[in-house]
Amino acid sequence: MTGREWCTEHGRALPCQQCAVAAQFDGDLFSTAERKAVGRHPNTEAFLTFHTANPHVYDNLVRFTREAKRAGLTKVGLSTLLGRCRWYLQIETTTDDAYRLNDHTGPYYARLIMHREPDLAGMFDLRDAIADEDNWLGVAS
Numbered sequence: 001m002t003g004r005e006w007c008t009e010h011g012r013a014l015p016c017q018q019c020a021v022a023a024q025f026d027g028d029l030f031s032t033a034e035r036k037a038v039g040r041h042p043n044t045e046a047f048l049t050f051h052t053a054n055p056h057v058y059d060n061l062v063r064f065t066r067e068a069k070r071a072g073l074t075k076v077g078l079s080t081l082l083g084r085c086r087w088y089l090q091i092e093t094t095t096d097d098a099y100r101l102n103d104h105t106g107p108y109y110a111r112l113i114m115h116r117e118p119d120l121a122g123m124f125d126l127r128d129a130i131a132d133e134d135n136w137l138g139v140a141s
Contacts (some may be wrong), residue, residue: 040134047108047131051140057101060085062108065120076123078106105133112140 022097068076114121
């Protein structure tokens with residue numbers, strides 16, 4: 001998939017309708033949105049930052065997924081694994097985020113795990129997500 005550019009203020013694909021409405025008042029329809037453009041969606045950037053600072057989260061998610069597979073499960077929900085990680089990793093993470101392990105990381109971790117761990121391919125059902133919009137897997141791998 002091709003990457004999109006995103007509005008950093010509203011987290012929407014450019015041209016951002018909210019920015020376009022605001023720009024009507026200064027007579028410049030799209031330059032407001034273009035000035036706010038970044039290469040990836042803000043959630044993707046936040047995930048990559050978190051993942052880099054907290055590699056033990058990925059390691060634990062992989063470990064918990066393999067435990068589920070050994071127990072006979074053919075599918076597991078990432079939200080279940082994130083909850084388990086929250087329980088064990090409250091103290092270990094280095095992010096300033098009050099929730100430490102944001103639910104927005106789920107789609108990214110599901111895709112990254114199945115990309116990097118061939119034995120776990122297919123363990124997660126994937127829904128359409130912002131994680132599909134950006135070309136980020138090579139950066140996180």
